[in-house]
Amino acid sequence: MKRIIYTEWLKVKNYRVFWVILVIAAIMIPAGSYVPAEIYTRQLKDAAKMLGQAPFSFPVVWQTVANISSYVTTLFGLLMVILVTNEYTFRTNRQNIIDGWDRKEFVYAKLFWVVALSLMAFLLSALTACTYGFVYGDKPFSTENFIYLIYYWLQVVLTLCIALLLSVWVKRAGFAIVLFLGYTMMLEQTLVFMLKRSVGRIGGLLPLQTADELLPFPVVGKMISSADRYDDSIYLFGLLLYIAVVIYLVFRKILRSDL
Amino acid sequence: MPVLSLQNVSKRYGALQALSxxxxxxxxxxxxxxxxxxGSGKTTLLGIVTDVLKADSGTYTLFDRTATAAERRQIGTLLETPNFYHYLSGYKNLRISAAVKQRSEADIARVLEICGLTARQHSAFKTYSLGMKQRLALAAVLLGDPEVLILDEPTNGLDPAGIAEVRDLIRRLADTGKTIILASHLLDEVEKVCTHVAILKTGQLLLSGAVNEVISRNDYLELSAADNGALKAAMLQYPGCTSAEINGATVIAIFSATPDAAAVNAYLAEKGIWLQQLLLRKKSLEKTFLEITNVL
Structure with a gap:
């Protein structure tokens, strides 16, 4: 695995597009929570108190930052699409196999990026939540609610896996980006809305929605009736199942088809 | 022990039977x-051997073992086009090749020198000419000095000097005892270097084996005299001559075995036919190939 990671490092080390998108995505995590933190802490302080929620105080800050960061995940997904479809554009996916990688190793190489990018997003969010909790909060440090950051990490993992699957299926960068953005930003939300309206809470079990259900914004989450949703464990199970199925489909595609 | 052994390998793309x-x-x-x-299936065949294509049926072994990534790492392969990361330099691309092949990066300077790319090694791959890209692919093939090379149309995109260089390189590599599998539709290229051949046509193997055993390329004589009609008639009576045809100003005489030009000259002189021209020629592989692929 060390050799695979080293090879992937050589591929991106001098790839400017990769670093630019990565830096933007990384900045977006603390930046995304900055404005809400300022508004809630300075302008809506009384309103937040009335609702019994101070979103940027411990322990709620973990959930708040996890929720806001989840909107930036698409950028990491785009990075994933670019990394994978580049291999098809340059036909280096074939060359890696010809030169002596097992097909499985090609999948491991791309799963390495799923792990690396998701851990980076997770750590940055954890750091952001911790910092904002001290700067904008008025309660002592607490790790209660830290589970929301774990949910966020799983949301990033699933999003990156979906980006990987779309990329190995459609192979072409432009098409894969359009499909990925279309699905994550609009299509699934529309399906969730339609399903929830027609058949009820089962609409919350679509892939990315399982993570969204686990990551409500603190104040809003309190307002949702428990009758409208399943227990968190159901969504968590669904989320883990989707990750496993998507990874299985990626292996199946790469191991069985012509490259 | 064969380096590569194929048994009943077949591959179909939809309605097209690419290999049978x-x-x-x-x-x-x-x-x-x-x-x-x-379109005869050469690249499909090599694609299967290098695991980028999946055979529908049949098996193959490399070095007498079930082919895995470890076996492929012992082979330097250039399949179709040079495949590299466009945004990286030639040198950095070779570092990736070395990492995948599990070869030392210390060998990069040597292969760049052999392929004449030392001066441009730090330029981005996307700035290379077609010939330079092909030479970088050859450099990647030579990394780690593998014992077996698979070269699919290795002179693609090269100018005449580049073609001659690659041909010379293949000969030099062959002299060191390496096994080279060379796919090409340029028969002139193959004729000059190959010891063995396999001939494919629309996915069917027509024949395979040592060049001299499987391809009958009998020598022939090109003759002319004042009366080519008499010359043709005399040659048809010569022992071992299977055909004699007037072709423009010359008579082409074909034999069942390599003819003795001096004996033919003496024979014709005895018959009072004085030659103006007598040339011993070898049938080109191209001519033989066309005969085989058209007849079989």
Missing amino acids: GVTFDVPRGAIFGVLGPN
């Missing part, structure tokens, strides 16, 4: 030409 039950062995140390017109 192909079976042959590539012996160690051979320069093995895989010949065939465009």
Whole structure:
């Protein structure tokens, strides 16, 4: 695995597009929570108190930052699409196999990026939540609610896996980006809305929605009736199942088809 | 022990049967030409051997073992086009090749020198000419000095000087005892270097084996005299002459075995036919190939 990671490092080390998108995505995590933190802490302080929620105080800050960061995940997904479809554009996916990688190793190489990018997003969010909790909060440090950051990490993992699957299926960068953005930003939300309206809470079990259900914004989450949703464990199970199925489909595609 | 052994390998793309039950062995140390017109299945065959394509049926072994990534790492392969990361330099691309092949990066300078790319090694791949890209692909093939090379149309995109260089390189590599599998539709290229051949046509293996055993390329004589009609009639009576045809100002006489030009000259002189021209020629592989692929 060390050799695979080293090879992937050589591929991106001098790839400017990769670093630019990565830096933007990384900045977006603390930046995304900055404005809400300022508004809630300075302008809506009384309103937040009335609702019994101070979103940027411990322990709620973990959930708040996890929720806001989840909107930036698409950028990491785009990075994933670019990394994978580049291999098809340059036909280096074939060359890696010809030169002596097992097909499985090609999948491991791309799963390495799923792990690396998701851990980076997770750590940055954890750091952001911790910092904002001290700067904008008025309660002592607490790790209660830290589970929301774990949910966020799983949301990033699933999003990156979906980006990987779309990329190995459609192979072409432009098409894969359009499909990925279309699905994550609009299509699934529309399906969730339609399903929830027609058949009820089962609409919350679509892939990315399982993570969204686990990551409500603190104040809003309190307002949702428990009758409208399943227990968190159901969504968590669904989320883990989707990750496993998507990874299985990626292996199946790469191991069985012509490259 | 064969370096590569194929048993009944078949592959279909939709309605197109790209390969039909192909079976042959590539012996160690051979320069093995895989010949065939465009679309005959050469690249499909090599794609299967290098695991970028999946055979529908049949099996193959590398170094007498079930082919895995470890076996492929012992082979330097150039399949179709040079595939590199466009945004990286030639040198950095070779670092990736070395990492995948598990070869030392210390060998990069040597292969760049052999392929004449030392001066441009730090330029981005996307700035290379077609010939330079092809030479970088050859440099990647040579990384780690593998014992077996698979070269699919290695002179693609090269100018005449580049073609001559690659041909010379292949000969030099062959002299060191390496096994080279060379797919090409340029028969002139193959004729000059190959010891063994496999000929494919529309996915079918027409024949395979040592060049001299499987391809009958009998020598022939090109003659002319004052009366070519009499010359033709006399040659048809000569023992071992299977045909004699007037072709423009000359008579082409074909034999069942290599003819003795001096004996033919003496024979014709006895018959009072004085030659103005007598040339011993070898049938080109191209002519033989066309005969085989048209007849079989």
